[in-house]
Each structure stands twice: as structure tokens, then as C-alpha cells.
Amino acid sequence: MRRTLYGPEHEELRATAREFLQRTVVPRMDEFIADRALPRDFWLEAGKQGLLGLHVPDEWGGGGSDDYLFGTVVGEEFAKVSASISSCYGIHAGVVAPYLVELTTDEQKARWLPRFCTGELVTAIAMTEPSGGSDLAALKTTAVRDGDDWILNGSKTFITNGYGADLVVVAARTDPGKRAKGITLFAVETGMEGFTRGRKLDKVGQTESDTAELFFSDVRVPDANRIGDEGMGFIHMMERLVQERVGAAVSNTMHARQILDETIEYVKERKAFGQSVGSFQHNKFKVAELVTKMDVTQAFVDQCILAHAAGELSTADSAKAKWWSAQVQNDVLDECVQLYGGYGYMNEYRVARAWRDARVTKIWAGSNEIMKELIGRDLGL
Numbered sequence: 001m002r003r004t005l006y007g008p009e010h011e012e013l014r015a016t017a018r019e020f021l022q023r024t025v026v027p028r029m030d031e032f033i034a035d036r037a038l039p040r041d042f043w044l045e046a047g048k049q050g051l052l053g054l055h056v057p058d059e060w061g062g063g064g065s066d067d068y069l070f071g072t073v074v075g076e077e078f079a080k081v082s083a084s085i086s087s088c089y090g091i092h093a094g095v096v097a098p099y100l101v102e103l104t105t106d107e108q109k110a111r112w113l114p115r116f117c118t119g120e121l122v123t124a125i126a127m128t129e130p131s132g133g134s135d136l137a138a139l140k141t142t143a144v145r146d147g148d149d150w151i152l153n154g155s156k157t158f159i160t161n162g163y164g165a166d167l168v169v170v171a172a173r174t175d176p177g178k179r180a181k182g183i184t185l186f187a188v189e190t191g192m193e194g195f196t197r198g199r200k201l202d203k204v205g206q207t208e209s210d211t212a213e214l215f216f217s218d219v220r221v222p223d224a225n226r227i228g229d230e231g232m233g234f235i236h237m238m239e240r241l242v243q244e245r246v247g248a249a250v251s252n253t254m255h256a257r258q259i260l261d262e263t264i265e266y267v268k269e270r271k272a273f274g275q276s277v278g279s280f281q282h283n284k285f286k287v288a289e290l291v292t293k294m295d296v297t298q299a300f301v302d303q304c305i306l307a308h309a310a311g312e313l314s315t316a317d318s319a320k321a322k323w324w325s326a327q328v329q330n331d332v333l334d335e336c337v338q339l340y341g342g343y344g345y346m347n348e349y350r351v352a353r354a355w356r357d358a359r360v361t362k363i364w365a366g367s368n369e370i371m372k373e374l375i376g377r378d379l380g381l
């Protein structure tokens with residue numbers, strides 16, 4: 001189905017992203033998988049191509065665009081190549097960027113944004129703790145005021161880009177007497193004494209991304225590194241989760257679509273009983289169902305992209321896009337593995353890795369259950 005949301009200016013940027021990915025990422029995928037991380041030169045080259053600070057004002061080194069569609073068109077190209085690299089890129093350029101652009105002082109912008117855009121300063125965001133991620137308001141990491149500084153203690157886990165990030169936006173409790181209203185955000189930077197990282201976590205999928213535990217032991221963070229207002233951290237995060245969730249939906253949908261397209265080519269070529277496996281009625285109907293599912297999902301996600309670009313996307317609609325696309329992605333990729341037969345279970349095949357990579361999308365950025373909770377609440381239930 002022809003999509004109507006992108007214009008020639010978006011397609012031009014898509015071509016830049018595609019060229020970058022084909023040149024910088026595709027030939028080195030085995031290396032990234034083995035390292036369980038992206039090398040610095042990946043970030044520096046992405047910065048050189050103008051892909052990291054699309055929405056950062058130009059005075060701070062970014063592209064200065066206020067058109068959200070430039071972000072999604074690049075996100076789609078990353079998702080086609082690797083869900084994992086797409087998540088690393090998305091955390092930096094799509095998730096953390098709004099915190100550093102919208103909530104920071106000019107002094108902080110000058111300190112962080114130019115290097116954010118060049119890829120010299122890679123970022124992460126740390127909300128989840130070993131004791132829980134869904135109940136964000138119950139987080140236990142503390143920050144206690146000490147003169148012009150804050151003393152941070154606690155730990156975070158499952159943090160994307162956590163191992164390699166130079167700056168991590170950390171949510172910490174500054175008022176133990178309050179739940180949601182007692183949380184504040186801080187920028188914790190590499191080199192701060194008492195800030196350490198655990199091992200790169202050994203995940204089922206998304207092998208190319210670095211996912212880490214972070215530890216804070218009496219870390220002295222200057223108040224100049226506080227992001228946003230004291231006690232407003234939870235609200236700041238909630239306001240930005242709409243963008244994180246529509247971004248996840250874009251990636252989920254495009255990732256599944258790409259692998260489905262590759263699967264269709266495969267079942268046209270692969271022969272059994274003297275005919276292509278795609279020509280058996282069962283498989284033909286199966287593929288017809290999968291293509292329909294993807295087209296219908298894409299239509300809803302496209303509407304969400306447009307609504308978010310217009311500043312109108314609701315929490316409930318972003319939750320629908322996020323959980324639905326994650327479910328469809330997982331359902332479609334499971335069927336794609338089946339259509340590949342035994343090769344679909346081999347790690348050297350993209351379909352196998354995509355199937356493993358997709359599993360987490362029903363868990364992170366608010367699990368499917370939490371998304372349904374938000375939708376139910378919106379219905380007054």
C-alpha cells in the first residue's frame with residue numbers, strides 16, 4: 001500500500017541514512033555482534049552524516065528541524081538493517097535528545113549538545129532498577145543534596161548504551177517522602193568517582209547492542225548536572241514516553257516488514273515437492289495474512305506519526321501503537337521463521353536473529369501489559 005506521509009525532503013534523508021548503513025554497518029555486522037556493542041567510529045560517522053542531532057537546534061550543532069518525520073524516516077532505515085542498532089541509535093537520537101534539548105539550561109546545552117551531535121558524547125537513559133521497571137515511581141536510587149552537589153547511591157539495570165555511554169540521564173529519588181513527585185533527573189558522566197558499570201549483559205537477542213548494569217556509590221553530581229526541575233523527573237519522563245513509544249512502534253513495524261519482504265523472496269525460490277514452498281496454498285494464505293497484518297498496522301502507526309508530529313498524539317494512542325506493533329512484529333517473525341524451515345533457526349540467517357531480537361519489544365519501554373493498563377485507564381476502567 002502506498003504510504004503518503006513522507007515528502008521528497010524526507011526521502012532524501014532516507015537515502016543518506018541508507019547509504020550510511022550500507023557503508024558503515026552492514027559490512028561490519030559480525031564484528032558488532034562479537035563485541036556486543038557499537039564502536040565509537042559508528043557514532044562519529046553517524047554524526048558526520050548529520051543523523052544524531054536532527055532535532056537539536058542548529059546553534060548547538062544539530063539539524064534544527066522541528067519536523068518529527070525526519071526522525072522516523074531515519075528510524076525506519078535503521079530498523080530494516082538491525083533492530084538492535086536501531087534501539088541504540090533510537091535511545092540516543094530519539095529518546096535522550098528531547099531531555100537534553102527541552103529541559104536543559106543554555107550552559108548545559110553548550111556543554112553537551114555539540115558533542116551529542118558529533119557522536120563524541122554518546123548517551124543513555126537509566127530508569128529501570130534491579131527491583132523493578134514497570135513501577136517507575138517506586139525507584140530506589142537516591143540523590144541527597146550536599147551544598148551545590150547531590151550524592152547519588154543505587155543501581156540501574158538493562159540500560160541500552162549503558163556500557164559505552166559518556167552521559168547517562170539517571171532518575172533518582174530526591175524526596176523519600178513522596179512517590180512520583182519525589183523523583184529528579186541527573187546527568188551522570190563517565191569519570192565521576194563512584195560511577196561504575198557491570199558487565200555487558202548476555203541477552204537472548206539484540207546482540208549488537210550494549211546493555212549494562214550501572215552502579216552509583218556516593219557519586220558526587222553537581223547541581224549543574226540536574227536535568228529539569230527538582231521533583232519533576234517523573235513528569236518529565238512521562239511527557240517524553242509518548243515519543244519513545246511511537247518511535248518503538250515505527251521500528252517494530254519496519255523491522256517486521258523488512259524481514260517479511262525477505263521471506264517472500266525466499267519462499268518464491270525455495271522448492272519442495274517440485275514447486276516453490278510459497279505456492280502451497282497454506283503458505284500462500286499465510287503470507288497473504290501476514291502482509292495484510294503489516295499493512296493495517298503500518299496505517300495506524302503512520303497516523304500516530306502524523307499525530308505526534310502535530311503534537312496531538314495521546315498517551316493511550318501511543319500505547320496502542322507500541323503494544324500492537326510489538327505483538328504483530330513477534331507474530332509475523334515467528335511465521336517467517338516457520339516459512340524458512342530449518343534455516344530459520346540458524347543464527348547466520350537474518351530471520352533467526354530478527355525473531356530473537358523482536359522478543360524484547362513486548363517487554364521494554366513499558367511492557368505490553370503496562371500499555372494495556374494505560375489504555376484501560378484512559379477508558380475509565
Ligand SMILES: Cc1cc2nc3c(=O)[nH]c(=O)nc-3n(C[C@H](O)[C@H](O)[C@H](O)COP(=O)(O)OP(=O)(O)OC[C@H]3O[C@@H](n4cnc5c(N)ncnc54)[C@H](O)[C@@H]3O)c2cc1C
Pocket residue numbers: 091124125126127128129131132133134135157158159160161203206211360363364365366367368369370373
Ligand atoms: C534489552 C533491554 C533494554 C532495555 N533498555 C532500557 C533502557 O535503556 N533504560 C531503562 O530504563 N530500561 C531499559 N530496559 C528495561 C525495561 O524497560 C524493563 O525491563 C521493563 O520496563 C519491565 O520492567 P521489569 O523488567 O522490572 O519487569 P517487572 O516490572 O518486574 O514486570 C514483570 C512482569 O509483570 C508485569 N507487570 C508489572 N506490573 C504490572 C501491572 N500493573 N499489570 C499487569 N502486569 C504487570 C510486566 O508486564 C512483566 O510481564 C531494557 C530492558 C531490556 C530487556
